[in-house]
Amino acid sequence: GQATGSPVDADTSTEGTLANxxxxxxxxxxxxxxxKPLW
Structure with missing residues (x-):
């Protein structure tokens, strides 16, 4: 996965990446x- 400091960096599957x-x-x-509410 991408080194973005996410705990699921070991998960390199497409579903895992998209879910994260x-x-x-x-x-x-x-x-x-x-x-900052929009209303």
Missing amino acids: RAHQARQRKHQLLSS
């Missing part, structure tokens, strides 16, 4: 919404 990326994106979106 989606999880990080969800966390980032949640942090953005919680810190």
Whole structure:
């Protein structure tokens, strides 16, 4: 996987990478919404 400091770096499968990326994106979106709401 990519050396981005993720604990699942050993998982080089496509599903694992996509799931990890989606999880990080969800966390980032949640942090953005919680810190700076759009409404």
